Amino acid sequence: MAKVAFLGLGVMGFPMAGHLAAKGNDVTVYNRTPAKAEAWVARHKGTFAATPAKAAKGAEFVMACVGNDDDLRQVCTGPDGAFSTMSPGAVFVDHTTVSATITRKLAGQAAAAGLVFIDAPVSGGQAGAENGPLSIMCGGDPADYARAEPVMAAYARICRLIGSSGAGQLAKMMNQICIAGLMQGLSEALAFGQKAGLDGEKVVEVISQGAAGSWQMANRHKTMLKDEFEFGFAVDWMRKDLGICLDTADDIGARLPVTALVDQFYKDVQLMGGGRNDTSSLIRRLK
Numbered sequence: 001m002a003k004v005a006f007l008g009l010g011v012m013g014f015p016m017a018g019h020l021a022a023k024g025n026d027v028t029v030y031n032r033t034p035a036k037a038e039a040w041v042a043r044h045k046g047t048f049a050a051t052p053a054k055a056a057k058g059a060e061f062v063m064a065c066v067g068n069d070d071d072l073r074q075v076c077t078g079p080d081g082a083f084s085t086m087s088p089g090a091v092f093v094d095h096t097t098v099s100a101t102i103t104r105k106l107a108g109q110a111a112a113a114g115l116v117f118i119d120a121p122v123s124g125g126q127a128g129a130e131n132g133p134l135s136i137m138c139g140g141d142p143a144d145y146a147r148a149e150p151v152m153a154a155y156a157r158i159c160r161l162i163g164s165s166g167a168g169q170l171a172k173m174m175n176q177i178c179i180a181g182l183m184q185g186l187s188e189a190l191a192f193g194q195k196a197g198l199d200g201e202k203v204v205e206v207i208s209q210g211a212a213g214s215w216q217m218a219n220r221h222k223t224m225l226k227d228e229f230e231f232g233f234a235v236d237w238m239r240k241d242l243g244i245c246l247d248t249a250d251d252i253g254a255r256l257p258v259t260a261l262v263d264q265f266y267k268d269v270q271l272m273g274g275g276r277n278d279t280s281s282l283i284r285r286l287k
């Protein structure tokens with residue numbers, strides 16, 4: 001069992017840090033809004049610290065799940081950032097979805113300070129974080145990854161090293177590109193079925209077991225049919241992710257025509273006031 005710090009107790013981080021504590025790790029949490037850290041300590045075995053630097057002091061592993069590139073930079077190298085107190089050889093594991101550019105920059109800064117940085121974005125959503133089965137795609141050095149993998153096992157269904165620093169974030173971009181087009185297709189099919197007067201649940205029971213089946217269809221069709229979107233993976237975060245995908249595509253010369261279109265559709269949902277709604281709210285534009 002390890003001495004672990006966890007930075008960022010949002011929808012994802014709160015339950016992930018809880019799994020680490022449940023496995024017997026010695027966990028110290030930090031959250032920008034202290035009330036969430038207090039709520040975490042009331043529910044789990046562990047302590048909380050007032051800054052990333054204080055949480056990271058003496059930890060063998062520092063895990064983070066914050067918002068975007070700037071947020072990650074702040075908790076790593078900003079005032080009271082974790083890098084300032086981490087011991088030589090300690091491992092920083094980043095579960096935030098960010099760009100490969102900031103990842104490689106922070107990994108370089110970590111290496112210069114004698115620290116290790118692994119990018120480890122996750123897929124599986126709120127339910128995955130709460131129940132344990134997240135998919136984790138990592139970038140970094142194989143020996144460093146081998147040290148971190150048993151810790152991440154507390155909340156992973158599958159955890160793999162994809163390649164060198166940044167490769168985990170590039171894999172997560174592929175994940176989001178898959179979801180964007182798929183979510184629009186699922187939205188169109190369900191809205192089409194409703195206009196045609198079909199019982200959507202009955203149809204999905206059949207087609208989900210054929211070639212059209214997907215995680216989104218299995219886990220989201222019921223709430224999409226009922227117009228319930230107050231949960232899950234926020235549209236604001238999806239637009240952040242699709243922005244990263246589109247910028248990266250420009251850099252590497254890849255083409256993402258459907259992803260670019262769906263990104264604009266998500267902008268419509270934001271303008272409808274749905275920025276914090278689950279990504280399945282894409283169907284709202286069609287009703």
Ligand code: NAP
Nearest residue numbers: 008009010011012032033066067071096097125126233237
């Ligand atoms: P969230 O609920 O909004 O939580 C974000 C967390 O980051 C909060 O604890 C927030 O603190 C903290 N934070 C943000 N900016 C910060 C800063 N500058 N300094 C310190 N702390 C900061 O988000 P989430 O849904 O857990 O998502 C977190 C990350 O995981 C995002 O990159 C997202 O894209 C990714 N992700 C999310 C899901 C999902 O289904 N939700 C799935 C896969 C990946 P406060 O409490 O003070 O706001």
